[in-house]
Amino acid sequence: MTVAHTSEGLSTGRSVSFDKLSLGKAAKPGASGEIDIDAELARFEAEARADLGLDQPTEQYVEHVARDFQAKDRAHTTILVSGLTMAHDYFVQGALSGLGYNIRAMDVADYDALRYGKEFGNRGQCNPTYFTVGNLVKHLSQLRDGGMSTEEIIKSHVFLTAGACGPCRFGMYVTEYRKALRDAGFDGFRVLLFQQQGGLKQATGEEEGLKFDQPFFLGLIKALFIGDALNAISYRVRPYELVAGATDHALAESKRHIHDALKDQTSIVVAMWKVRREFSKVKVDKLRVRPKVGIIGEFWAMTTEGDGNYKMPKFLQEEGAEVDVQLVTAWIIFMIWENMRDTQHRMTLRQDDDARKGLEGKEPTGKVWKLRGAEVAVRGLFQGWANMMGLHGYHLPDMFEVADVAKDFYNNDLRGGEAHMEVGKLILNVVKSKVNMTLSVKPFGCMPSSGVSDGVQSAITELYPEAIFLPIETTGDGAVNVQSRVQMMLFKAKAHAQREMDRALERYGMTEEEVRQTLERFPILGHPLMKAPHRNASTAADTVELVGMVRHPLRALKIAAERRKSQLTLRKGRHVHATAAAAA
Numbered sequence: 001m002t003v004a005h006t007s008e009g010l011s012t013g014r015s016v017s018f019d020k021l022s023l024g025k026a027a028k029p030g031a032s033g034e035i036d037i038d039a040e041l042a043r044f045e046a047e048a049r050a051d052l053g054l055d056q057p058t059e060q061y062v063e064h065v066a067r068d069f070q071a072k073d074r075a076h077t078t079i080l081v082s083g084l085t086m087a088h089d090y091f092v093q094g095a096l097s098g099l100g101y102n103i104r105a106m107d108v109a110d111y112d113a114l115r116y117g118k119e120f121g122n123r124g125q126c127n128p129t130y131f132t133v134g135n136l137v138k139h140l141s142q143l144r145d146g147g148m149s150t151e152e153i154i155k156s157h158v159f160l161t162a163g164a165c166g167p168c169r170f171g172m173y174v175t176e177y178r179k180a181l182r183d184a185g186f187d188g189f190r191v192l193l194f195q196q197q198g199g200l201k202q203a204t205g206e207e208e209g210l211k212f213d214q215p216f217f218l219g220l221i222k223a224l225f226i227g228d229a230l231n232a233i234s235y236r237v238r239p240y241e242l243v244a245g246a247t248d249h250a251l252a253e254s255k256r257h258i259h260d261a262l263k264d265q266t267s268i269v270v271a272m273w274k275v276r277r278e279f280s281k282v283k284v285d286k287l288r289v290r291p292k293v294g295i296i297g298e299f300w301a302m303t304t305e306g307d308g309n310y311k312m313p314k315f316l317q318e319e320g321a322e323v324d325v326q327l328v329t330a331w332i333i334f335m336i337w338e339n340m341r342d343t344q345h346r347m348t349l350r351q352d353d354d355a356r357k358g359l360e361g362k363e364p365t366g367k368v369w370k371l372r373g374a375e376v377a378v379r380g381l382f383q384g385w386a387n388m389m390g391l392h393g394y395h396l397p398d399m400f401e402v403a404d405v406a407k408d409f410y411n412n413d414l415r416g417g418e419a420h421m422e423v424g425k426l427i428l429n430v431v432k433s434k435v436n437m438t439l440s441v442k443p444f445g446c447m448p449s450s451g452v453s454d455g456v457q458s459a460i461t462e463l464y465p466e467a468i469f470l471p472i473e474t475t476g477d478g479a480v481n482v483q484s485r486v487q488m489m490l491f492k493a494k495a496h497a498q499r500e501m502d503r504a505l506e507r508y509g510m511t512e513e514e515v516r517q518t519l520e521r522f523p524i525l526g527h528p529l530m531k532a533p534h535r536n537a538s539t540a541a542d543t544v545e546l547v548g549m550v551r552h553p554l555r556a557l558k559i560a561a562e563r564r565k566s567q568l569t570l571r572k573g574r575h576v577h578a579t580a581a582a583a584a
Contacts, residue, residue, distance in 0.1 A: 069158050069190055071211070074101060079192075080159045082106040082135055084328065085305055088227035090255055094262035095219030101210075108306035109135040114476045116141070120180035127443035127474050128300040131308045132161070133176045137184045150185055158190040221381065222268060226258055228327040229386040232394060233279055235313070237528050239322040240284035240539070250278040269388065276390040276529065284528045286543045287515060289501050291493035294324040294435035296425045298417055298442040298449040301474055302326055309441050310479040312486075316439075319490055322539060324435055329382050330397055333375060334421060337399035340371040341412070393531030402428065409456050422452045423460060430464045436500075436537045437468040437493035439486065444473040468492050500541035507559055508548030518547045525550065535563070 069077060079101055081092050089105035096103045109131040117125075117134025136159055143153050161173070174193055181189045192210065210216065230251070238247040254275040261271035293316050295302045301309050303326070313323045346353050347364040359367075379396055386394055402424035403412045410420040422440060429435050440457070442449035453471035461467050470489040472482050505512065519526040525546055532539070532546035549556040 069192065069210075076102075076156055078102045078104050078157050080104055080106055080136070080139065080157060082109070083132060083161060083300070084224075085227060085231055085303060087230050087251075087255055088224060088328065090259055091223035091227050091262060092220065094259035095223045096216075097263045098265045099211075099215055099219060106135060106139050109304065110307045111476070113138045114307065116184075117180065118476075120183045121176055122179060125176065126446055127308060127476055128298070128304075129173060129176055130476065131304075131306075132173070132300070133180045136177065137180050137186070140181075140186055140189070141184065144185075154186060154189050158192055160192045219262065222262060224328050224332075225382045225385055226268075226272070226389070228329045228382070229389050229391045229394075230254055230258070230275065231325060232327065232386070233275075233389060233391050233529070235317075235323045235325055236391070236531075236539075237279055237282055237284060238317055239290045239320070240286050240288055240528075242283045242285055246282045247279075250282055253278045272385060272388045276388070279390055279528055282528045284526065286526055286530075287512060287519075287540050289494070289497050289540045290320060290322045290538065291436040291490065291497040292322045292324055292434075292537050292539065293437045293439055293490070293493065294425070294429050295439050295441060296326060296418070296422055297440040297453065297471075298446050299331065301441045301443050301446075301449075303328070307476070309474050310482055312439070312441060315483060315486070316490070319487060320494065321437075321490060327396070329378065332378055333396060334399055334419075336371055336375045336378070337403070338415070340368060340375075341403075343367050343371070345413075390529035392529060393534070397425075397428075405431075409459060410452065417446065417449045418452075422449065423456055426457060426460050426467065426469060427464065430467045433535075433537045436496045437470070437489060439489075440469070440471040442471070442473055444475040446473075468496065497538040497540065500536045500538050501544060504536065504541040504544035504548070508544070508552050508555060510544070510548060510551065514551075515544055515547045518551060519543075522550065 079096065081089055081096075081103060082105065083089070084092075086105075086108055093103040093105040113132075113135035114127075114130050115134065116137045117130030117132075119134075120137055121130055121133050140153055140157070143157075144150055159177070161177070174191060177191050181187065181191075234247055234251045237250075241247050257271045257274040257278075258268070260266070261268050295312065305311065305313060313325065316323050343359070343364055346359055349359075353359045382396065383394075386392075402421055404424075405427045406412070406420040406424035410423045412420050414420070426438050426440075429438050440449070440453040442453060457469060457471065461469050468489060470485065472485065474482070505515070524530060525532075526543070532542035533549075534542065535545045536542050545556075548559075
């Protein structure tokens, strides 16, 4: 586009003087009195970009790794770990320290970590992304603020985290770590990515810096299984302690015993017996009516103990509830079940299954039996260690049963997040009276979990109207609103637990005072680690049933027979309704 120059102004009718029109340093009319405005605009843009330094070539997400994490670097390299519960991270620190690694477990992610994550992360990420990514950036920033140079931090630290693929942002965590670390000034910081399925590799390098041998994996197994059992014991005992803080003291001492045994590579059996002794000292009153609340949902949101889920387990306990948490061991069993199911489905396709990890030329039956053996080994190790520490009567979920009860509502072959487990857990919580209330915790916008909790579970609660179910979403703010909703639903759970207690007393014709007299006469019945046979959701009602079996054994046998008959009739009726609902 050209514009003619006249003494009055521009030929467009706008009286604009060339003295006031300054598109570029050489904006002068040509010999014909015309100016090429497009050319002047382009020249002005080029000059402005040069002045601002925007004319330099740029590349996004380019990794500048000075070196890989190698064996020779172990002595002066600190491996940072985080992401599970405080007990798990602490035990991983102890286990890997015992193998000669410098390990440091970072603090649990808090609101400051969320702020770092939102400042340096991409928009539109889910809550766990911001908290976990921000927690690493926060820790490194604190090291830098403490006087350590950025170069020294990058040179002497690596981060170990988990990764996976699927219909979830979890598969993009590594990219988020890279982006946030770069923007925060830690470009080149090394991240070791532990794939849930497929081994372990360096996300910022090719060579592996850890020695993956039997001691390494056995140390991790000990850390995970013992961490699970210890958490379960503390959640089981704390609601009934007579002296406030006694359980926390026993937990702290127990963590120290286990950590030191893992680090010093001394007898873990002795350490677990010390754990048993610590919790045996806690004086409890198990006739306190406490509704049991099962927490399910997205893995990180239901596992973390910090601000990422509004410290929900602690809040529930302060509100007078007993918390039933999901264990990492159950997730391991679920992954074994996934592999077993996939293998069985691919067995008939083995002639065409020539992928890198396919079954062509292999004996698939052998793989299935190996997976079954792995499940038996996992269950055996966990149950053995759990019983040794005092976690009696705890049963890991039967993944085949969970899949079976959920299959009519959620396809067992759909993967991502907890998949069909959320549905199956809610149904079994109601049918088997496992808890008084089920709480589903998930991040806002969590794709796999939101569709389940906000969609499929509505059909489950219609089929099982006695279910007390509440789905909540975490965003990093709005804690008061979420806690208020939990309190309202918890009121129903408390009433349900009280009715269980009253019915148990009525069935055996006892008063609460008579039950207390029996507990005083037989202290073992009220021992903090004593687990009454499961009959009801709440511990108080089960304790009454236990005393009733001691005081009235014949009546207990009659009640058990009537209960089995009633449950069988109820399950048959519900199966018919469930089949009809799924077909509709």
